[in-house]
Amino acid sequence: MAENSTVHFIISRQDSPDSEPYQEEFHVPYRPNMNVISALMEIRRNPVNAEGKETSPITWDMNCLEEVCGACSMIINGKPRQSCSAIVDQLEQPIRLEPMRTFPVVRDLQVDRSRMFDSLKKVKAWIPIDGTYDLGPGPRMPEVKRQWAYELSKCMTCGVCLEACPNVNSKSNFIGPAPLSQVRLFNAHPTGEMNKAERLNAIMEDGGLTNCGNSQNCVQSCPKGIPLTTSIAALNRDTTLQSFKNFFGSDQV
Amino acid sequence: MAGNREYFYRRLHSLLGVIPVGLFLIQHLVVNHFATKGADSFNKAAHFMESLPFRYVLEIFVIFLPLLFHAIYGIYIAFTAKNNASRYNFFRNWMFVLQRFTGIVTLIFVVWHVWETRIAAAFGAEVNFNMMENILSNPFMLWFYIIGVVSTIFHFANGLWSFAVSWGITVTPRSQLISTYVTIGIFIALSIVGIRAIFAFVS
Known part of the structure; x- marks a missing residue:
């Protein structure tokens, strides 16, 4: 049933501006109408990766949550866009998140614009x-x-x-x-x-x-x-x- | 002002690609087309071009110097791009990639072509119908010339499209769409002229 289903994320992570990026996978409990940001918030609440190991929460940037500030931009399934308006139901799984590497990466999905x-x-x-x-x-x-x-x-x-x-x-x-x-x-x-x-x-x-x-x-x-x-x-x-x-x-x- | 020459160089690059290099290309293709009327006809036309007054001045200022600048600055432009057409699969993005790719192919072709004809002529070879017939009797060189000529014409036709954008002639999406169709027409028309001339040397 719906409460048991999860959303599969593959997230490109990076611990510091100069360190090597790596990928980490997550299975986030599905909720109706969730967007990429609410999934990232869920990982922050319970930072456990797909292997069941505890990890550090993902870092990302956000502000308005209604696609007018531009802060939460990242690459979602290969397309650069705002994560607040990226609705999970409309995305193909696994959902791949990457930072916009045209900019210097601060940490994980957060970039310096x-x-x-x-x-x-x-x-x-x-x-x-x-x-x-x-x-x-x-x-x-x-x-x-x-x-x-x-x-x-x-x-x-x-x-x-x-x-x-x-x-x-x-x-x-x-x-x-x-x-x-x-x-x-x-x-x-x-x-x-x-x-x-x-x-x-x-x-x-x-x-x-x-x-x-x-x-x-x-x-x-x-x-x-x-x-x-x-x-x-x-x-x-x-x-x-x-x-x-x-x-x-x-x-x- | 020093160190801020990029605007000037880019605009010069765009202008020289059309005037005079593009105009020279059209003239060259038209003269080649005499080959379809037979060896005599081609030789007469080639001889006429050779015996134009101020030949060296024309060659240096209409062909070599503009072409050299366009080629060298073009290599710089081509290699500063980070092509991403696999991720951004749009028509214009493919044209962007092809413009840079055909630019490099055209450069390789033109360098070889100039070496084999104009520089050979400077060392005493005669540029005429027989010379081209000999070159194109080799199937490899025939394909090299077909690819080279089509690549050059593509680079010119698509370059004409971006010339119109770069100088602010076509601003609106509709005008840019119309100029896309016009430049596709130019590409097809000039390709027919170029390919027919090549096959006129193959018998």
Whole structure:
């Protein structure tokens, strides 16, 4: 019966950032509607592996539990995705969990996504509104454009697009699709547009936009359905114009 | 600015692949196609190309230097990728892998082809119908040429697709889909031209 059935997990583990990864198997008691995180929580409650030996609980990252924070991303049955929205009933068993090794592994399934946040700083993914006096209200944004921009703003810096990208790896310094698409978002904002050139120049530096090799895995893998490759192509157009302006000068600021 | 040349090099790589290297490829395939009209016709066309004014200037600036940059920077690009098409089994990802694979195949083919024809010519050999007939009478070389030519044309056609993306010409998914069909058409059309020319030397 249902209370006796278990879910089979094969989990890739790693004790420290520099130690060798190894696999450990678990049989977790099945509960209806369970997701990968609730299974990991069950292992944490009762850290006994498939051989019946007591082991250390699995380390992983999580926060919102509703697929908006991006923290619990990992590779589940070969696909990078959020473990909170990975429903056990919809997964083939054994369920294989691995960390996203594009990022430095901290321990077990936990990775360090700092590089993504550094990239957001590098491309100036914000709108500067501070002044020494009240600058007043900014220009209005048309409602249709706001709705369009909302789709780009859904990015939760989860790292799935970087994991899927063949050009984001230890041999390259490509910042990846996510921070690039944020440049398009902030350049589309009527106030953000005032610093458009700064952001375009930032992504024209080493490790920037031109590292994209158009494999388009990012747009296929993005859990939020963000049109990443459209953003990249649109930025290709913008940077083409920006590079002409930089080289030849322009009649416009 | 120094140390931030990557944007420039990548864009230059993309541009040179189409202008002039891609245009030269089309011209070369068209001239080869004279072989289908017989040995005399081919020899006349080849002789005309050989006797173009400013031949060395044209060869150096339209063919060798752009090709050399495209090839060397291309090797760097190909080997910085970590191909993952087995895990991410998408059409464009396969095109990404094939673009890098055909780039390397094309480089091997072109190096051999230049050695066997242009460099041989510099040492006194005459490039004409008979020369190609001799080369292609060897079944191994026939297959080497077929694979080399098709690989080159694939690399050009698919490169044209990514050229349009890289320069911001095709931005939307629909425009990229249409350019996929257009470049597949270019691949098929040029392959027919190339293969027909090869078989014209085999009798």
